[in-house]
Amino acid sequence: MYRFLRFPLAALLFVFALPACDSAVDAPPEEDGAGNTLRALAQAHEVEIGAAAATGLPTSDARYGDVLGREFGLLAAENAMKFGPLQPTQGNFSFREADALVDFAEAHDMRVRGHALVWHNQNPSWLTNGNRTREQMMDILRTHITTVVTRYADQIDAWDVVNEAVNDDGSLRETIWSETIGPEYIELAFRWAHEADPDARLFYNDYGAEGTGRKSDAVYALAQNLLQEGVPIHGVGLQMHVSTDWAPRPSDVAANMARLGDLGLEVQITEMDVRMPLPPTDDKELMQAGVYADMLDVCLDAWNCTAFVLWGFTDRHSWVPSTFNGQGAALIFDEDYVPKYAYTALQQVLERAD
Ligand code: G3I
Numbered sequence: 181m182y183r184f185l186r187f188p189l190a191a192l193l194f195v196f197a198l199p200a201c202d203s204a205v206d207a208p209p210e211e212d213g214a215g216n217t218l219r220a221l222a223q224a225h226e227v228e229i230g231a232a233a234a235t236g237l238p239t240s241d242a243r244y245g246d247v248l249g250r251e252f253g254l255l256a257a258e259n260a261m262k263f264g265p266l267q268p269t270q271g272n273f274s275f276r277e278a279d280a281l282v283d284f285a286e287a288h289d290m291r292v293r294g295h296a297l298v299w300h301n302q303n304p305s306w307l308t309n310g311n312r313t314r315e316q317m318m319d320i321l322r323t324h325i326t327t328v329v330t331r332y333a334d335q336i337d338a339w340d341v342v343n344e345a346v347n348d349d350g351s352l353r354e355t356i357w358s359e360t361i362g363p364e365y366i367e368l369a370f371r372w373a374h375e376a377d378p379d380a381r382l383f384y385n386d387y388g389a390e391g392t393g394r395k396s397d398a399v400y401a402l403a404q405n406l407l408q409e410g411v412p413i414h415g416v417g418l419q420m421h422v423s424t425d426w427a428p429r430p431s432d433v434a435a436n437m438a439r440l441g442d443l444g445l446e447v448q449i450t451e452m453d454v455r456m457p458l459p460p461t462d463d464k465e466l467m468q469a470g471v472y473a474d475m476l477d478v479c480l481d482a483w484n485c486t487a488f489v490l491w492g493f494t495d496r497h498s499w500v501p502s503t504f505n506g507q508g509a510a511l512i513f514d515e516d517y518v519p520k521y522a523y524t525a526l527q528q529v530l531e532r533a534d
Contacts, residue, residue, distance in 0.1 A: 218523075219253035219290075221530035225480055229526075230254025230293060230489035232451065234497050235265070235277045238284040243517050247493060249288035256293040256450070256489055257281050258499075262302040267324055270306050275331065282335050293450070293489060294332060294339035296385060297325050298369045300355035301344075308356060317360040322372050329376035338487075340385035340417055340450065341373045342366050348388055350398030366402070367411045374412035385417030385450055389436075391428030396436055404443055415446035420475060421491065423507065424456040424467045430474040434482060441484035448487035449479055453510035454522070455500045460509040462521075469521035472512065473529050480533045 215221075222229040231252045238245040248255070259265055260277040267273050285292045298321065307320065329339065345366055347353050357365040366384075373382050384406075389399040399416060406413045418436070422428070437447045454471045456464040479485035492498045494513040501508035512522040 216527060218251045218526055218530065221527060222253060225530065225533060227479055227485060228254040228291065228487040228489075229530075230256055230291075230487055231493040232256040232258040232295075232489065232491045233281055233284070234258050234492070235260045236280070237497060239280055244494065244497070245284065247513060247517055249284070249290065251493065253290055254293055254487055254489060255281060255285040255290045256295050258295075258492065259302065261294055261328070262296060262299060263307070263324060264302045264304040266328060267307075268304050270304075270320070271323075273327055278332075282332065286335065292332070292336045293448075293487065294329075294336040294380075295450070296340040296343035297328065297373060298341060298345075298357060298365070299343040300353060300357070303356065312360060314360055314362070317357070318365075318368065321357065321361070321365065321369065325369060325372040326376045329373050329380065333377040333380070336377075337379065338381040338383060338415070338448070339373055341369050341382045341413075343385045344387065345384070346386055346389070346395055346398045346402065348395050350394040367406055367409060370406065370411045370413050381414040381446065382412055383415040383417045383446075383448065383450075384413060385419065387419040387421050387451070389416075390418040390420050390422075390449075391432030391436055400436070400439060400443075403440065403445060407443060407445075413445070415448060415486075416440050417448050417450035419451035419491075420449050420453075421451060422454055422471060423510075424454060424464050424471065427454070427471045427475075430478045433475065434478045437478065437482040437485055441482065445484065447479075447482065447485050448489065449475060449485070450487070450489050451491040452489065453491045453498065453500060455504055455507040455510035458501075458506055458508050460514075465509070465521045468509075469525035472522040473525040476526055476529045477533070480529065 218229045229252055233248060233255050238248055257278060260281055282292055345353055352358060352363055370382050384403060386399055389396040403413060403416055440447050454468045456468055476488055479488045492511050494517055495509050495511050496515040498510055500510045513519055
């Protein structure tokens with residue numbers, strides 16, 4: 181199995197390439213100079229390195245803000261730009277938290293990735309409890325997309341337009357949008373986003389479709405169909421929520437990126453984290469580092485992979501422990517913002533790649 185092959189590679193990486201492994205990962209990155217930050221190293225490549233930011237934290241927690249602004253060139257809103265937070269009551273948009281993230285990004289010379297315009301989760305109760313006609317739902321969706329995309333047209337140049345519309349078996353997920361508007365809600369969402377900002381790059385984003393398999397095939401087919409219909413879709417987001425027990429094979433991810441590239445589509449790794457059974461150990465963290473390194477390698481090798489985004493960056497703030505019982509430690513900084521092996525592994529990949 182892939183995971184058994186991967187571990188020796190990760191171990192070799194650190195044993196031979198990093199003889200002072202412990203001191204290297206323990207040293208705060210700024211002691212190595214700003215040139216060693218992930219965002220600085222990424223400048224040699226055509227891939228942006230990003231992280232999702234929790235609502236409020238960049239400005240309320242100095243350590244959080246320092247690491248985020250120092251290490252990452254791209255910021256995604258973990259929650260603040262979803263439908264519920266942005267439109268808590270119908271027609272009344274609440275941009276305060278989203279604006280704060282955009283302002284933070286601007287102040288730190290970061291770009292912003294928009295996430296997510298249409299999803300089945302984190303919708304406000306006025307929307308999910310309503311009993312509305314197809315026309316009313318189309319009107320609501322169009323208004324939401326137009327308002328949000330227009331507002332951030334100058335700051336956000338890539339949006340997850342539709343998030344997680346496909347089931348694991350490849351069928352279309354039944355959501356409030358598909359049930360009221362029909363499956364065409366997907367293409368309508370892309371068309372409305374494009375009308376609102378013709379320069380924005382528009383993504384379909386999903387999990388479990390990173391490598392090969394039924395879901396990946398279905399996402400590929402969906403993107404292909406949208407392109408054939410002339411729908412303005414520019415890329416596919418591969419979320420990459422994986423674990424030390426299971427991750428897609430890098431060669432499969434590379435093949436998937438290549439076939440999407442053959443359609444003319446960009447790809448981005450949009451939500452990477454690598455959870456592990458708790459408690460963390462050195463062995464598990466080395467294995468985790470190998471997974472992160474492998475996926476960044478794949479992204480750097482793919483001509484159409486333009487961003488590598490983590491779903492958070494510190495184990496202090498991660499969706500994983502509350503969702504996966506007994507698992508966590510999924511990110512590249514620990515709970516005290518100390519860089520883990522995974523951080524150093526990403527640095528090394530960026531330093532070594534052509
Ligand atoms: O906003 C309320 C807050 O007012 C309240 O005090 C608090 C108490 O629990 O809850 C807050 O809302 C939570 C929100 O995160 C902000 O912390 C929601 O209950 C909680 O469900 C929500 O979880 C988010 C989840 O999406 C929602 O499904 C996670 O943080 C976020 O990491 C996760 O992100 C998703 C991506 O958008 C799509 N791909 C999968 C990924 C992981 O599930």
